[in-house]
Amino acid sequence: MTYKNLDFQTEGRMGFVRMNRPDAMNALNTETFHELIHVLDRLERDDAADVVIVTGEGKAFVAGADIVEMKDMDGQQSRAFSRLGQYVFRRMETMDIIFIAAVNGYALGGGCEFAMACDLRIASEKAKFGQPEVNLGVTPGFAGTQRLPRLIGKARAMELLVTGEVIDAHAALAYGLVNRITEPEDLMDEAKSLAAKIIAKGPVSVRMVKACVNRGMQADIDTGGAFESDAFGLCFASGETRTGMSAFLEKREPDFRRS
Ligand code: CO8
Numbered sequence: 001m002t003y004k005n006l007d008f009q010t011e012g013r014m015g016f017v018r019m020n021r022p023d024a025m026n027a028l029n030t031e032t033f034h035e036l037i038h039v040l041d042r043l044e045r046d047d048a049a050d051v052v053i054v055t056g057e058g059k060a061f062v063a064g065a066d067i068v069e070m071k072d073m074d075g076q077q078s079r080a081f082s083r084l085g086q087y088v089f090r091r092m093e094t095m096d097i098i099f100i101a102a103v104n105g106y107a108l109g110g111g112c113e114f115a116m117a118c119d120l121r122i123a124s125e126k127a128k129f130g131q132p133e134v135n136l137g138v139t140p141g142f143a144g145t146q147r148l149p150r151l152i153g154k155a156r157a158m159e160l161l162v163t164g165e166v167i168d169a170h171a172a173l174a175y176g177l178v179n180r181i182t183e184p185e186d187l188m189d190e191a192k193s194l195a196a197k198i199i200a201k202g203p204v205s206v207r208m209v210k211a212c213v214n215r216g217m218q219a220d221i222d223t224g225g226a227f228e229s230d231a232f233g234l235c236f237a238s239g240e241t242r243t244g245m246s247a248f249l250e251k252r253e254p255d256f257r258r259s
Contacts, residue, residue, distance in 0.1 A: 015049035022058030064109030
């Protein structure tokens with residue numbers, strides 16, 4: 001399905017979101033966020049995919065929030081815009097879907113925040129990351145100050161945030177901001193192969209692992225452990241565990257899609 005600012009399609013249990021506003025480096029405006037909400041609604045309503053790959057058309061993944069739209073906002077409007085972006089990204093983080101950012105180029109400001117809201121990040125050799133908001137006289141607004149330190153540690157995050165420095169894919173890998181790097185022409189194949197690997201696993205256990213990690217990151221170890229035990233029980237109760245364990249004992253590959 002083609003929206004004004006992005007394309008969305010599914011292929012088997014994979015979904016693909018391609019940010020498609022290359023003249024503006026795929027910058028995120030209010031309209032784009034509403035289109036993303038529409039995509040997330042469809043994904044949930046139709047149970048359309050287990051893994052969704054997000055990428056960008058042209059030179060950028062996403063070069064930030066739309067500076068043209070933001071320039072004349074007042075305090076109230078900018079706060080509302082910040083809340084809208086935070087809502088979309090938090091929703092992705094809490095959905096029963098694994099999001100993979102296939103970062104093809106610039107992931108700056110809101111674009112870096114978008115990539116961080118995904119569960120996994122693959123960077124092309126051409127990718128660049130940064131939170132350059134201080135150059136514009138503003139803080140990040142889509143929870144970059146919250147996700148970046150959680151992902152790469154406070155010291156590195158603080159430096160990137162207060163200097164606005166832009167880093168390349170290799171630095172991002174060394175910082176733990178991305179999972180791996182590929183040649184630009186291999187980016188989508190690499191993302192698809194990672195997606196296929198995840199789709200072959202037990203869907204209930206994959207969903208539960210995402211929830212356990214994300215909830216546990218916000219909780220003390222006892223609360224996180226208790227949630228994990230519940231998730232563990234839920235996997236057994238779903239029947240998925242029997243499928244996986246029987247296949248192991250019978251020395252064959254499990255077929256979770258039939259359980
Ligand atoms: N918003 C709007 N337009 C943009 C943006 C953007 N973020 N980024 C690029 N563009 C536009 C340019 O203005 C230009 O338009 P035009 O052709 O009409 O002049 C076009 O895209 C191409 O850009 P460049 O000519 O600059 O291309 P280059 O290859 O020379 O440079 C860069 C590419 C390095 C990506 C450069 O465009 C750049 O630095 N962009 C801005 C990056 C940035 O500062 N991002 C952070 C934005 S702020 C933000 O994301 C805050 C998030 C939370 C806000 C919520 C609170 C309200």
